Amino acid sequence: MIGARWSIVETAARLLSCEERQAVLGDLAEARESAWSTLRGVLGLVVRRQALLWKSWRPWLAGFGIALPSSFLLMGVSVNVSWSYQRLLCPELLRAAALTKGSGLFLLLWQTSLLIGWAFSGGFVVGATSRRTLWASAALCYAPCLFCLSRFRIESLSRLCLLLFLVPAIWGVRQGLRQVRLHSSSALLLALTVTALMIPHWDSNAHAWSTAQLNLTWLLSLPAWYLVAISRRDAAEPAIET
Amino acid sequence: MKDHSRGFYKHVIDSSPDYSHNVVLIMLGEFEYLLITAAATLGDDAYGAAIREELGRTTGRKCSIGALYTTIERLETKGLLKTWMGEATPQRGGRAKRMVRVTPKGVQAARQFYDAVMRVSRGASWVAQTERATGSGK
Numbered sequence: 391m392i393g394a395r396w397s398i399v400e401t402a403a404r405l406l407s408c409e410e411r412q413a414v415l416g417d418l419a420e421a422r423e424s425a426w427s428t429l430r431g432v433l434g435l436v437v438r439r440q441a442l443l444w445k446s447w448r449p450w451l452a453g454f455g456i457a458l459p460s461s462f463l464l465m466g467v468s469v470n471v472s473w474s475y476q477r478l479l480c481p482e483l484l485r486a487a488a489l490t491k492g493s494g495l496f497l498l499l500w501q502t503s504l505l506i507g508w509a510f511s512g513g514f515v516v517g518a519t520s521r522r523t524l525w526a527s528a529a530l531c532y533a534p535c536l537f538c539l540s541r542f543r544i545e546s547l548s549r550l551c552l553l554l555f556l557v558p559a560i561w562g563v564r565q566g567l568r569q570v571r572l573h574s575s576s577a578l579l580l581a582l583t584v585t586a587l588m589i590p591h592w593d594s595n596a597h598a599w600s601t602a603q604l605n606l607t608w609l610l611s612l613p614a615w616y617l618v619a620i621s622r623r624d625a626a627e628p629a630i631e632t
Numbered sequence: 633m634k635d636h637s638r639g640f641y642k643h644v645i646d647s648s649p650d651y652s653h654n655v656v657l658i659m660l661g662e663f664e665y666l667l668i669t670a671a672a673t674l675g676d677d678a679y680g681a682a683i684r685e686e687l688g689r690t691t692g693r694k695c696s697i698g699a700l701y702t703t704i705e706r707l708e709t710k711g712l713l714k715t716w717m718g719e720a721t722p723q724r725g726g727r728a729k730r731m732v733r734v735t736p737k738g739v740q741a742a743r744q745f746y747d748a749v750m751r752v753s754r755g756a757s758w759v760a761q762t763e764r765a766t767g768s769g770k
Binding site (some may be wrong): 410 | 680
């Protein structure tokens with residue numbers, strides 16, 4: 391039982407950085423604190439650390455500004471990509487949509503490129519701006535996913551097609567965690583590509599999106615332009631880790 | 633030179649010629665002051681557990697490890713403390729200590745806080761009572 395209590399303490403202490411974990415557990419051991427008292431102390435420190443992180447605007451931007459709204463929009467784009475792919479495989483559906491095989495393929499590639507660009511840039515910003523609050527951003531992304539998965543009613547498509555965006559998004563998060571900011575030319579190229587890819591959006595009759603949905607998709611380009619903005623900031627300015 | 637023409641510190645500056653030239657005031661909280669003072673008292677032996685024990689002994693209140701470490705980090709960010717990882721001891725289960733040293737800026741901030749408290753306390757009824765009780769006011 392005593393061993394189990396201390397293993398809970400050790401597990402909780404993993405939420406702290408390595409050096410802090412050593413110092414805190416050592417201090418509490420030196421003070422001969424009980425396992426529960428140690429656990430309370432460790433969890434108290436973890437909560438304080440997290441609370442301090444949320445005093446910055448970055449976790450709010452990453453979680454409520456990007457992860458939550460983008461996951462809703464990107465699930466819609468993911469379904470569109472899956473729908474375009476299905477149409478390409480089924481000539482009847484292609485004819486019904488008044489598309490040729492070539493234009494259907496172009497539509498699929500275009501939508502896939504947009505999905506990758508949007509999800510990657512959003513993921514990158516989330517990874518770069520909320521490293522230590524990534525768990526919250528992830529929760530705010532997965533909550534809409536679970537909501538939509540439970541209400542998905544298109545029989546011809548698998549529910550998993552909703553989650554297509556997660557692949558480039560997770561890739562973006564990983565890159566964001568590693569690099570914090572993109573090279574300015576790469577960021578500009580990404581932003582220009584995503585914006586340019588959006589232009590045909592307004593002329594295309596191939597999708598059944600409303601004007602409101604189209605307007606909302608412009609929001610998905612904002613992370614790419616945010617990356618341009620932070621990449622152009624003074625290189626001497628240290629990146630703030632949150 | 634900073635603008636010292638605000639609030640409580642205006643009184644401190646105006647009444648003290650020592651602080652009238654090129655002084656940068658650093659605002660300290662009560663717990664921050666206590667922590668700096670405890671670390672300064674302990675000197676080379678200042679680290680988390682020792683500071684916590686010193687604070688408990690002098691104030692009669694046990695501070696939480698969370699309050700201690702978040703305050704240490706805040707003070708280090710302000711440049712008032714310097715910390716580094718020290719040696720591990722068997723008493724600590726082989727875990728390293730986080731050693732703490734008060735920087736000159738920290739000493740200056742603590743002195744300013746102390747002077748301000750002393751100055752503002754002059755004439756307070758409890759100070760007069762204490763002085764009468766100890767005979768130090770005579």
